[in-house]
Amino acid sequence: MPRIIMGIESSCDETGVGLVRLHDDDTVELLADEVASSVDQHARFGGVVPEVASRAHLEAMVPTVERAFDKAGLKLSDVDAIAVTAGPGLAGALLVGVAAAKAYAAALDIPLYGVNHLAGHIAVDTLQHGPLPERCLALLVSGGHTQLLLVDDIASEITELGSTVDDAAGEAYDKVARVLGLPYPGGPPIDKAAKNGDGAAIAFPRGMTGPRDAKFDFSFSGLKTAVARWVESAERRGEDIPVDDVAASFQEAVADVLTMKAIRAAKEHGVDTLVISGGVAANSRLSELAAERCAEAGITLRVPRPRLCTDNGAMIAALGAHVVAAGRPRASLDFSANPALPV
């Protein structure tokens, strides 16, 4: 069975290359995790520009692979299998990773696995906290995704219970940051400002929490608009914007809805472990409130460290290792990237 697995990630603005070792007891050890980000090139546009991201992946791919091998003290010929993000993500960006992975797999004559980016965000937690229980719930919150997933088998059986009907949670952070004059990406500066603010100062709406709303879906565009309206009307009155209070109140609304629905889903499906991953999982209030509510409900909370939560190659290598361990057949080299790949 392949033992050293390389993971390649290029679905958005991070070129990630990870190397892991699959042990006989199916535990997975992290050997290297190198990321080159084009986030600075997108900052002035306030969001990821697909063409810019694709070009950056092209330039960063080979040097990032080389750095990962240097860090791990391995040679290319040590790799036994490759996993690559096949989707979902930006078409042009995905293609760069898939083409690189095929080239390495063909040159080294080793198996290649096209894997799902969303499953990777969950699989990465096994690098820090060990194997997942037989069944768990995952809350995936990033710039591109907001999903509640029921995980029966990380390598093959994931069911989507709900997702955002409009903006992703991270996208809402980025848009609200812009309204408040904070830099992109908006999560970290809002998190920081919120520490000095009062989360109960302004009662922003909690989207899709009404009795007729889908139980496990999310909506953040109304919240984003409510923040923008609030700021506009304060400006019209000539008042100073209490940035810290607005940030804290917005953050409270996001954390409240995310944790409320995650706990409800865990209870309804009889699951006692919740994994929160994706860039927004780095949010301090989200992890605090999730810890509080999980403790109350008797649910074990697992949140990978921030570096593992954001896009990286280690998550794809980790998922690759679980796919290999599950004995899934290798992909032929003619598979294609799928920007809309479902879980």
Ligand code: KG4
């Ligand atoms: O997972 P990720 O790196 O990339 C995507 O796949 O989207 O997530 C990036 C998102 C951005 O929207 C960023 O604003 C958000 O994660 N983010 C945060 C924090 N750190 C990053 N959101 C809230 N609080 C944070 N501390």
Ligand code: ZN
């Ligand atoms: Zn992601």
